[in-house]
Structure formats: C-alpha cells, structure tokens
Amino acid sequence: MIKFENVSKRYPEGHDALRDVDFTLKRGEMAFLTGHSGAGKSTLLKLIMLMARPTRGQVSIADQNLAQFSRDDIPYHRRRIGVVFQNHQLLFDRTVFDNVALPLHISGYDEDDIGKRVRAALDKVGLLHKEKLNPITLSTGEQQRIGIARAIVHKPQVLLADEPTGNLDPALSEEIMRLFMEFNLHGTTVLIATHDLALVSRMPYRNLQLDQGRLIHD
C-alpha cells in the first residue's frame, strides 16, 4: 500500500531529512514510525501526503507513483488518506460535528449521508454526545479523539498519525492506540509516527525506526 524506494529528501537549506529510505507497508498492515524528533518522521509522512516531494527515489501509494500526480491531482490523492496530528488542527469557529464533517463536505457527500457518517465516526471515538459543542471546550484527549474522528470519517484507505499521543498521559495514549488498532482490524492501513517507545514496545506491530533520516530498524 505504501512503498518507499530509495527515497531521499533534502530541504532547500541543505538539511538531509531522509536518506535512502526503503520499505513497503502492505495493504491492511499497521506499523509504527519511531525516532528522535528531527529523525525524519514528519518528512516521511509529508511525502505520503504530497505536502512535499522527494529529492530522489520514488514513493508509491496503492501502486501509484506519486511523482505522476500534478498539483491538481493532489486533493483527490489526499481524500483517500486520513491524517491525525499532534496539534489536532481543529477549527474553533465551529462545532465538533462541523469539524468532523469537513472532509465529507469537501468531497461533496449528501447532507443526510454526512449526518450519518459523522455520527458513526463520533460514536467510534466515544464522543457522540459532544457533537454540538465547540472543540475548544473539550479536554486535550477529547480534542485528539475528534481529530481522529475527522481523519476516519470518510473511511480512508490509509490512516497516518503524527505523534497522536504527544500530549496525553499513558492511559489516554493507550486508549488512542486501541482506536487505531480497531481501525486496522477493519482493513485500514495505519502508520503512526511516535517517539513513545515504551508504548510501541507493548504493541505487537512493526516498528520502522529512523535515525537522522536513515531507516535503521525494521
């Protein structure tokens, strides 16, 4: 599903974020992406999202070389991926419901359909009763779960997460991870970038470890 072939990324200022990264994540697989901050985890996710392009090598999603995608194709590429961020990127000028509904509005779903799907997503993360609140009134853990609901509401093929448990205590982190595992059980390919090694070691999943842009452990 996700395939990196000798991918390098050098930023214009000369910093090498990724060097010769090579791995394949199969459809329905779940893996962690670990490493210190600055090891290249975020860059790797950005390449998958087409927020950046590799300097060398090839990134493929669902057997499609991303290099072929023009600027106009990028939105449609992103619609099959769900992303969760550490800073959850919620919009505080609208309700929880509207935050989660955003990807569906963008993809042009029917209003009825949107209602059903958003409630299903909120139900999965256990926050159905908070749909009418403004996310600013929620706790960090709840905001993170809203972010996850938004990432999975359109049933993406691939789910990416960048430090999804960054600000959370261990109990909450565990809960969030359990959510990801559940989505993975339903067939979604999941890749989670984290530096919480203790948590990763307790989970029976593949661990792609980056160090200064190199993949040092698979």
Added chain:
Amino acid sequence: MTNREPVKRGAERQRPPVENASTESAVPASKGAAKHKIDLASQSKSWLRHHKSTARESLLRLLLTPLPSLMTLAVLAIALALPGLMFVGLKNIHQLSGEWQGDPRISLYLQKTLPVEEVDRFSQKMLLRTDLAAVELVTKEQGLHEFQRISGFSDVLEFLDKNPLPAVVVVQPLDNQKASLVKLQQQLSELPEVEEAVLDMVWVERLASFVQLANRLVLVLGALLALSVLLVVGNTIRLSIESRKDEIQVAKLVGATDAWVKRPFIYTGFWFGLIGSAIAWLCVQVSLLLINTPVGDLAALYQTDFELQGLGFIDSLSLIGVGILLGLFGARLAVGRHLREIEPQ
C-alpha cells in the same frame, strides 16, 4: 488550467480513489470514467449545493462582522456613486445640448442705412423662402429697447442722439446640417440688404467640445475609481484569507481543491460588489432627489421645461453589474495571489 475546470467540477464529489492495482501507470486525473457517468447527476447536484451554501455562508460572514463590512461597503459605495453621479450629470448635459442643438439660428444684421420699409420688405422676402422654418424681425427700436432693458445702460444710451443698432432678422433654417447651415449663412450674407450674417453655431460647438471633454473626464475618473474598488475588494479579501488561514490549511489537508477553497472568497467579492453598488445606486438616487428642486427652479428661471433625468432602469442595472464584476474581479486577484501561498505545513 481552465479547460480542466469542467472535469474537476463534475469530479468534485469523488474522483474515485485509485484502487485498481493492475494499471500501475494510470494517472488519477483521467480515470474512473464509468463511475463518473453514474454519479454525474449527483455530482453536479452536490456542486450546485456547495455553491448555494457557500454563497449563503459568505453573506452571513459579512453580516456577522457588520462594522468592518460596513466600512468597506461605504468606501465601495462612494467609489461607485461618484462615477454614477458624473454619468447622470453627463446624461443631462447631453440632453440639454441636444435640445439646443435642435434649432440653430442665423442672425442677419441689416445695413444701418436701410429704410424701415425696406427692412419690412426684406423680412417678408425671408418669410417666403422655403428653406427657413421661422423668421423674426427685430427692428432698430425693439433692439434698442431690449438692449436698454437687459444691459442696464439705459442712461448711457440716452446720451446718444441716434440709435446705433441695426435692424436684425433672425431666421431659423429648416436644414440643421452643419454644412448646409454654413452654406446658407454664406448665401444670406451676400444679399445686398445684409451687412453681416452670424450663425449661432459657435457656442453650440463650444458646448459640444465641452461635453466631449466632460465625457473623457468621467471616463478617466471612472476608471480610476473602478481601480480603487478593485484594490479595496482585493485588500479586504486578502485580510479575510489571512484570518482564515488555519481553515484553508486544514481543508487542503483533507483534500479540498483550489476551486473549493477559493469559492467562499469569490462569493465574498460578489456580495461586496452587489451590496456596494446597491448602496451606490441609493446614493445617486437620493442625491438626484436633493438637487431636483433647485434644478427645477433654475430651469424655470431660464424658461425651459428641462427636467432632471435619473439613472433609469438600464443604467441602474449597469451600475450594479459593474459593481458585481469589479467585486468578483477584485476577489479573483486577491485569491489568485494569496491562496497558493497557503499550504499545509
């Protein structure tokens, strides 16, 4: 770019996720035709729905921040009302000059030595001419009388022992073409009784060239003010883009197309243009109402039945149309410049 637009619109519902692993080289833009066809109706429906909801939301946004919106709208209204008013002024001058241009006259100053009977006979001869619509005789005495009345020099004239004024026959030609007027003037001036034939054309020409100048002036000022409308709308939209940066980034991250992101701002420009020009229209109408009475008084003093013309239906529509176009164009400018710079980090 532009020829892709219709494809994108149709496909906005979902350009099908690229699933078929067998065709590896396929580019997402060109595939999934079958799925597109099935969904075309619902796609265009959803596209229309998004337009509707975006139009409504942009209007609501304007109304939710009444003070800044009102400031912008006031500037737009003034910038649109000024050319509107100038245009109305021009229209009225046109009407005036058209009215007067209708009956140019030739004044025939007769020889001072011509006896009264000869003057009478001459004016009757003029009456018989078929190329004149009207003939009016102003005798020496009438002329003097009128001069005394109008000039206020009556005292001075009393010192003169003889009437210095000639008899005048004012004729109104049938044919108002400039060339034939000049020809007729030439012809009449050659008559033995006539000392001088003066065509009252000079001031008509002056008025015409004045109108032309005013025309040009209105055009130049109108263009400058239109430019200011563009800049005001552009700047307002730029600020609005800046304030919704987070939203734009998130939207782009979850797969919003450029068109989708642009739409609310284009609609904001539309509303600014529409409401601004509507206020401008109101300003013009109220101004006309205010000066209507004094203009009527003035016209009465000049004994004309001149009536102030308003914008009228077509010109009102044009004013609002121009406002909307400027709003849309200003928004496009701002959106084109600033939206590409906002990418998710």
